[in-house]
Amino acid sequence: MFLIRIQVIWSPVVGTCRHQAISTTLNILVTEADGASQTFTYQLNAVFQPVVDTANQASDDISGKEVAINSAGQYESGGAPLSFKGIQLKDDASEAITDITAIQLPAGFAVLVNGKLMDSVSGSLATLLGGSEAMKTALANKTIIIVPVNDDGSIDNSYPTPDSHTTDFTFNINIQDTQNGLTTDRIITINSTINWSGEVDGGQSGTNPNENTQVTIGNPGPLT
Numbered sequence: 001m002f003l004i005r006i007q008v009i010w011s012p013v014v015g016t017c018r019h020q021a022i023s024t025t026l027n028i029l030v031t032e033a034d035g036a037s038q039t040f041t042y043q044l045n046a047v048f049q050p051v052v053d054t055a056n057q058a059s060d061d062i063s064g065k066e067v068a069i070n071s072a073g074q075y076e077s078g079g080a081p082l083s084f085k086g087i088q089l090k091d092d093a094s095e096a097i098t099d100i101t102a103i104q105l106p107a108g109f110a111v112l113v114n115g116k117l118m119d120s121v122s123g124s125l126a127t128l129l130g131g132s133e134a135m136k137t138a139l140a141n142k143t144i145i146i147v148p149v150n151d152d153g154s155i156d157n158s159y160p161t162p163d164s165h166t167t168d169f170t171f172n173i174n175i176q177d178t179q180n181g182l183t184t185d186r187i188i189t190i191n192s193t194i195n196w197s198g199e200v201d202g203g204q205s206g207t208n209p210n211e212n213t214q215v216t217i218g219n220p221g222p223l224t
Contacts, residue, residue, distance in 0.1 A: 022046050050177040052186035053090035060086030064167070064196040067147050069157045075112060078157075080194040081142035082111075082171070087190060091177065098132045099174035100125040101187055105146065108156070109167060112145040114138060117155070121171075146194060160196035167194040 024044040031037040064080030082103070089095045103111050103121040111118050114129065121128075125144075126135040138144050146169070148159035170191050177184045 049182055050094060050179040050184045052095060052175045052177045052184055054095055054175050054188060056189045057088065058191040062192055062194045064194040066159065066199045067155055067157045069155055073154055075155055079112065079145040079147040082139060082144040082146065094179050095175055095177045097173050098176045100135065100171060101174055102172040104170045106167065106169060108148055109146055110149045112147055114143050160198055165196045
């Protein structure tokens with residue numbers, strides 16, 4: 001049977017005033033029942049990693065517009081540019097959004113990434129675009145765009161319809177907390193809603209209940 005008495009001697013703190021690490025010397029005195037004893041010295045090093053405090057949340061609603069396509073069926077304008085607007089970081093001084101790791105869309109929608117149509121995004125979008133700064137540039141330039149698609153995968157330029165004009169979806173982002181040269185990453189989920197609006201583009205039927213451009217013919221009032 002051993003009787004153990006532990007004596008702890010603290011060495012000077014290693015790191016900055018926010019204590020990224022401490023180093024502690026432990027002198028452990030081991031005493032046996034017969035009185036024999038010996039001291040063992042151990043070095044204990046503790047590193048304090050930063051913690052990402054930002055949690056799953058909802059972003060501000062995103063505005064989407066009816067998509068215009070050219071004669072070849074290729075995208076020209078419209079859609080719903082992805083946005084980080086409304087996302088609140090718990091610690092703005094040390095936390096930053098560094099990546100989009102997934103965009104999960106309902107059936108009937110896809111995402112244009114710098115002109116490339118993708119059913120969904122899985123994996124690192126920053127890596128796909130050439131880095132975190134390239135991703136932020138694409139977001140600022142509104143070239144990550146959610147668009148409606150037909151069953152054959154082509155872009156649908158007749159959405160929204162009177163009975164369908166909102167889209168709920170989620171996307172995952174990577175939050176990185178950097179303090180005193182140490183970093184911690186955490187992936188969180190953002191819930192978002194697109195509110196779609198149509199464009200008056202002419203040449204549409206006024207009798208199609210699923211067409212967003214409706215023609216109304218009435219008797220104008222008298223001129224005054």
